[in-house]
Amino acid sequence: MTRGRPERKQRANGVESRRRILDAAVEIAGERGYEGTSIAAVSAKCGLPASSIYWHFKDKDDLIAAVIERSFETWLAAVRLPGEDEGTPLERVTLMAANVARSLVEAPDFLRLGLMLALEHRPVQPSGRTVFLHAREIAHQRVADVVRTFFPTLDETAVRTVTTYAVAGSDGLFVQREIGGESVDLVALLELHARTVYGLAEGMSGGGEGGA
Amino acid sequence: MTRGRPERKQRANGVESRRRILDAAVEIAGERGYEGTSIAAVSAKCGLPASSIYWHFKDKDDLIAAVIERSFETWLAAVRLPGEDEGTPLERVTLMAANVARSLVEAPDFLRLGLMLALEHRPVQPSGRTVFLHAREIAHQRVADVVRTFFPTLDETAVRTVTTYAVAGSDGLFVQREIGGESVDLVALLELHARTVYGLAEGMSGGGEGGA
């Protein structure tokens, strides 16, 4: 019973506690989804009692929403967009795709949890879902900007179609990777996807037969 | 107890009860996922007491697995593959995509619930997940067969890549539709996807530089 360290972390530190709670929650929620994330489990993993979690977050819904928000920011920071002027357009797009792929492999919790929430259709939606959809909208806009940059002649309908297709493919390949594990080379697949989308946009840009 | 007119439906009918339970469960599980599906909720929706559900299914895990299985069959039945010899290859592939799209709009529960299960990573996975992955494997094989039929010169690695890419894109577009609702034209997007994949396979088939 000789307690090496006194361990009576009496020093109240809200910021640090909040971080610990989010760290624990992002891990559990990323694995088990909304319902599967119990406050007791988060409490056990972060070392703070359940009642302390309620000091920092109004309720479970609020906690999950904060998890989504923070993990989106983490993920955004992990996507390092390359400098503006390296290589051909196609090479640059491919590089972006590889960066996205790496960020999704490194910090997959955001998208995994987000997709779980997005697929649910509860009568009363968790607010984390709203936060996710909002984050997703931001990502969508960024992709759209890239599309517009590389294919300035595309009309807005075509931009939207290409962007939607690009994002959806990315989602699908991420799911594939989540199911297949490390045997799925997400970097290679997203690079392939980038080239494909590039070709698609090129086709819509040159010949007027856009669509969908 | 022999009542005058027999068979007035009150007298138990196992098959019918089982169907009612599955009908209720597929709806709830498709909305709320595995953890979100409580036996009590299924009981309330189907009108049978909870204990009756346990007469038909070993436990909740078994019920969800059965839900996945049956909704896969429902979905399979909804995919009406077109006759073999109408139109050009590209037209035929596009037609298939449209059919898949329609089936996913009509019977989305299978894929929605399945993806939710697939994205989870719990210590002990629900057997419904296994059932889903198995069904998915079947679908994957069917797509692979189509790819081989249309592009007999593709090597197996390329077939796998194209198939994976085709399925992943389909998943991603399905997610898009689940998020965006009716404003997303899944038929058009999957037709576009079909043409894109067709072009991709063609490219890998003709020039030898396949990949991933």
Place this chain on the structure above:
Amino acid sequence: MTRGRPERKQRANGVESRRRILDAAVEIAGERGYEGTSIAAVSAKCGLPASSIYWHFKDKDDLIAAVIERSFETWLAAVRLPGEDEGTPLERVTLMAANVARSLVEAPDFLRLGLMLALEHRPVQPSGRTVFLHAREIAHQRVADVVRTFFPTLDETAVRTVTTYAVAGSDGLFVQREIGGESVDLVALLELHARTVYGLAEGMSGGGEGGA
């Protein structure tokens, strides 16, 4: 550890269990009020686990409402109204008052809990309060009938005033008894009240100066 009686009352008996729960709840709620009545305490007192209470009652609110309802019936049964034709009118009224007093001493839970609920003004009222007010309305009507019987010339406004005054005095004297305990002779006080109200009604009946 030698368990004398097997005590595994496996024999499911809903009616009996429900009664045991209500018996426990009426006692606790009569002493401690709505908020003071915890499901855990009821569970401990009746021997059934908390979850079993929820088989018989939707929630705590439902339980308390049932408690009020049953204890009202118990109390009503305890008020033995005297035969129609014994003694003078004043004697008969006094006898009624004594009977009411005895019933309130014997089964005070109904009125004690009811008054506690009635005095509360929560944003969302417990449904037990509604049940109590309804029961009280019934009691009010009975008293009004007695008033009308003995003073047929009273107009309805006067009947209402006399009845209200009679019931209010009864409530107040009951409170007095609850505070003062056995040192308060409720029977004597209610008999006095009966005579007083009788005189009041007589006065309003003869001279036309009713009021309030």
Place this chain on the structure above:
Amino acid sequence: MTRGRPERKQRANGVESRRRILDAAVEIAGERGYEGTSIAAVSAKCGLPASSIYWHFKDKDDLIAAVIERSFETWLAAVRLPGEDEGTPLERVTLMAANVARSLVEAPDFLRLGLMLALEHRPVQPSGRTVFLHAREIAHQRVADVVRTFFPTLDETAVRTVTTYAVAGSDGLFVQREIGGESVDLVALLELHARTVYGLAEGMSGGGEGGA
């Protein structure tokens, strides 16, 4: 820390904070009773953190006791007893009753909360109950004094009976008003009560057959 303009109210003011806490507490306790009054709710209503409440009051019990005490004083201040020598004795008594009625309509919290506490019978009684009973004893004495003044020939037993009856009737009519809301004319009813009690005392004073 010496700010330019001092005393801009931000700088703590114990008396004012204490008042705000009591203001919030009297409202909540008057609505919900002892158990229904949570420190968190008081904190939310008064805008001070829960820990500040514990700076001003030892514990919840202490807070409620202070609430009772202050609201009793508020109520006492609201009872404006009339000058000694206006009108006939009956008129003066009636005027007193009207004043009491008005004070109970204006400041009902004291009596409402007090009666809730008085009706409870917990193993360990809140000290607010004691405070209430003490305040009530004071009120009782005042009424007894009035009775003695107007009916000097009454013996002490009769004085006690009349006083008890007077107070009980007042309580009962107050409850009636709390239940019935503004549709109950408390002033009229208490005036009626005053006349009735006056008559009762007169009867006991003249003929020697007092009672109870």
Place this chain on the structure above:
DNA sequence: TATGAATGAGACTTCATTCAT
């Protein structure tokens, strides 16, 4: 004179499941 943060206990309620009938 306050207060941000923490905390163990306990609140109500639902959970999946069982069992005798």
Place this chain on the structure above:
DNA sequence: AATGAATGAAGTCTCATTCAT
């Protein structure tokens, strides 16, 4: 082929209170 009743475990959340600052 079913079901009424029961139940221990676990769920989310609130409680009154403390303590270092």
